[in-house]
């Protein structure tokens with residue numbers, strides 16, 4: 001297959017338009033940092049006006065209450081989401097701190113409204129008094145809003161409500177101290193520094209070092225116990241458990257599951273235990289490869305330790321496939337962006353208009369702007385990509401929704417705005433010269449999968465637009481783009497060096513194969529983490545952790561013996577104290593595995609045969625356009641003709657694994 005895209009096509013359009021400064025995201029109020037104050041006051045006024053209309057029924061006659069509640073949510077979210085993005089990644093500290101202050105006020109506002117009983121009652125009442133105005137979409141949104149209210153303790157008697165607020169504050173407090181220290185380097189002693197000729201900082205558990213003693217030292221020091229972290233984690237899990245009990249749930253892990261694809265705590269356990277069973281026979285062959293890599297070296301292999309496994313697997317990978325990082329010459333950012341555009345053009349009939357943001361529209365830095373246009377020349381939405389890795393960015397590679405899609409009163413749609421933040425280059429690099437590592441290119445595909453999900457959103461309400469759906473479903477479109485990325489036909493099309501020459505077959509094959517190698521062990525490691533996250537928040541262990549009857553380290557080791565007994569790591573590895581996801585994803589870390597399995601089913605059924613099928617593409621675009629308007633199982637049911645259950649998902653992961661193994665065999669036999 002030959003590419004029709006000329007190299008660097010996207011950037012011929014990359015011209016800076018110099019006009020007078022517009023405000024952030026085109027909002028003139030946000031031309032200066034103090035604009036955030038004006039924005040905040042404006043949002044508060046609009047919000048309370050809507051609250052009044054909802055409670056006193058003074059809004060437009062034929063507009064259902066749920067639509068007004070969504071307007072209220074939209075007024076707050078489109079300002080709060082913007083402030084959240086700005087405070088995390090704006091390159092000017094004055095803007096970031098102004099946004100941070102707004103965020104504090106918005107958080108308070110949301111908390112106050114979420115505990116407003118009159119709002120909840122108005123919604124509940126509307127189910128009866130407005131039944132003639134409501135269809136399924138309205139009813140689902142009412143359910144979701146009521147659920148959110150109830151999660152905030154609004155229905156509780158006054159005494160419990162107070163307890164709820166104080167528990168929520170404690171959870172917030174513990175989560176923020178915990179997350180501050182998950183990346184904090186550990187230290188070597190002066191004697192150790194002298195003995196091994198190394199610096200003081202231990203910032204990774206897996207250094208690429210040939211000395212097995214030193215590898216062990218790095219691993220154990222990185223994961224050494226910290227009283228402070230254990231205290232924060234115990235506090236977080238304990239207060240979450242109390243909050244769950246207070247709101248009538250058996251545990252926080254139970255409370256986290258409604259609206260998820262698997263639906264219940266028990267199904268989720270079944271899914272994770274199913275993976276352990278299905279994947280148990282994948283470990284031995286993979287460990288044999290690692291042992292092969294250590295041939296002739298003095299390393300304890302029975303059982304192998306985690307630090308040696310990590311080093312040995314990367315040795316093996318390098319020996320078999322060479323250093324795939326050298327393939328970066330094919331991952332020129334422009335060609336990858338053009339390649340991505342070509343895929344979505346073929347699938348969904350949408351195109352990109354790429355430009356540099358105009359003055360003040362976005363912060364200073366390496367940022368490009370993409371307007372996403374459909375076949376009828378309608379603007380679907382806007383994606384900003386901030387490529388610069390800088391100190392002022394608080395978060396790594398991620399996707400911010402700044403404004404959601406929503407049907408407006410005049411029948412038009414509010415266009416979504418998203419920002420992708422990638423740590424892809426420093427401030428000196430010209431975007432035109434930027435190349436990505438293969439891993440970063442795959443991350444780019446993942447994050448763009450989220451962005452396009454938002455662009456395709458065509459929901460009546462912003463509350464369910466685009467990625468605003470349950471976590472597991474929200475990760476399906478992005479995981480699916482990783483399947484596109486790791487396909488031979490796609491790589492051949494999108495990977496070109498500076499003279500326009502495509503990546504060679506053997507290089508592309510090696511790249512895909514090297515990324516799939518050891519995926520059996522990797523899946524079991526992820527399952528171990530997911531099961532820990534779930535059980536630590538579950539009815540049996542959460543109270544034990546809270547009372548100090550078991551430490552998170554002990555629970556982690558106990559689950560490890562079940563999930564991956566073939567790899568040793570000792571009993572005292574305080575891995576959970578570094579598990580940053582436990583804060584934001586509490587009891588839902590497993591969602592990634594569900595999403596990967598679901599994406600694999602969709603890839604197999606819809607795109608593997610023809611990854612450019614417009615018919616299949618449009619059908620999948622339709623599914624994405626619902627956002628969270630339909631339950632996740634209905635959405636997957638539409639895409640796959642049958643909603644998958646726990647055993648299907650588990651099987652899907654294993655089939656994917658087996659296909660990868662075939663590929664590795666093919667690729668390595670050609671070496």
Ligand SMILES: [Zn+2]
Nearest residue numbers: 446450475478
């Ligand atoms: Zn994601």
